[in-house]
Amino acid sequence: MRPDILAMRCNVFVPLALFFNIFFFCACNNKDLDVYVESDKYSNAADFIGNNYNLTLLYAALKQADLLNLLKEEGPYTLFAPTNKAFNDLGIVRASDFSSMKRDSLRQLLLYHILPRRLYTSDVPPNTIDNKYVNMMEKELFIGYKTQKVCAECNLISDLYVNGSKSVSATQNIVLANGVLHVVDKVLKYNPTIQDVLNSKPEYSLFIALLKRMGDWERLGEPVNTTVFAPDNAAFEKAGITANDIARLDPGKYGKRLSRVYLLYNHFFLSDMAIYGQLPGSGYYGSPYYRARIVGDELYYFGISANTPMEPFIIHSQAPEANTPLRISNFQPDYQTDYKADNGVVHGINSLLVLPEEALIKESTKTN
Known part of the structure; x- marks a missing residue:
């Protein structure tokens, strides 16, 4: 190679090498480098x-x-x-x-x-x-x-x-x-208690009346977790149930499922189902994402289907077809679910899961 060309290449290489050495040295030794620069x-x-x-x-x-x-x-x-x-x-x-x-x-x-x-x-x-x-x-x-x-x-x-x-x-x-x-x-929606959530919405006045009549209202103001699946007034009207009908109910004649089918004694967002996904099993209700005994009426379960559209339902554990729901509902639109309170969550649903005549206690099956 001609000496003059070699010299020219060296003259280019040396400054470049010097530049990268200086850059590398500074990058490795700058202890004050701000990661949010x-x-x-x-x-x-x-x-x-x-x-x-x-x-x-x-x-x-x-x-x-x-x-x-x-x-x-x-x-x-x-x-x-x-x-x-x-x-x-x-x-x-x-x-x-x-x-x-x-x-x-x-x-x-x-x-x-x-x-x-x-x-x-x-x-x-x-x-x-x-x-x-x-x-x-x-x-x-x-x-x-x-x-x-x-x-x-x-x-x-x-x-x-x-x-x-x-x-x-x-x-x-x-x-x-x-x-x-x-x-x-x-x-994001928030109220201090579930009572506050329900009281703030006139469409739940009949549901509130049912909870009060059946003795389940006070829990919703206490510092214990409850998730409420709340049927609106239209759900009661669709079933032909009025405020006067609720006022005439004798709590002693009805199973706890009449009101407690809507109450889970825990904390539950609908998105929990999306995160954990569908459980394995056979049949539409064969393995629901969520199934919980109704407190005080334990032969009955509240459940939510693992399949879209995640229908809430009630089921009897000893029925001839134990995986067949007695009644199902649907959730109200997304913006009417996931109402957060310090003591739980409220989700709106659009149908009743139990009618009064279905919750009457027979002499041979009375519960405490």
Whole structure:
């Protein structure tokens, strides 16, 4: 090779080698390297929401509640952000709808959606439920995470759930300058007790009357977990049962299943079923996802089908066809389920599971 060409190549190689050596040395020895150095390229929570067409109602709510400045601060925050449709489901269709709400109540509702920390899906144990994280209202949010690939050709399921609301993989882990955001499909709902949840909704007045008449109302104000599957007034009217009919009931003549079929003595979100999936078994009701004895009337079970659409049902354990439900219902729309209270959860259903004449106690089968 000609000496002049060799010299030219060496002159190029030496500076390049020196540059990479210096770069490597600095990268390996810079102990002050900030892992969040790129965060200045991200929007803060308030600006991100303001620039997202699918979150315009959330932005309006935050503005009305005077929370935008909070979400511009350093944080860190995790925000579970309801979509416009989630607000539409509650009858909120325009920004001006928030002006009729009490500011303090709206502020509390929105703070309920915010954690004072970063929480990515990778922080939540996969295929678990009831991971508890305290929000800015100092209340616990129940987080579940499902990750599953059911077949080689199937897409990976990666769903995050918070108090029963869902965030799919495409809307999770949105990095913000001051935290992380997950878009959810429902507005998170909260009341201190289940009694408060039911009392806040006029459509449950007949169900409340039944619970009071049968002696099961007081439990729903106590600090013990209960999950309630609440039939609305339309369900009673469809069965031809009026407030006067309920007032005339003699509790001593009826099995506990008349009211307790709607009460599970535990804590249960509908998303728990989605996370744990269908159990193996034969027959539509052969192996339901959930089956629990009715307290005080234990020959009967309340169950929820593992098959879509997850129908609630009542079943008798010793009937000739023990896997045949006596009656089934359906859940009310998603936005009328997963009402969280400190002592449990309320889910709306649209049919009665037991009629009074079906719960009459026969002399040979009386229960205590």
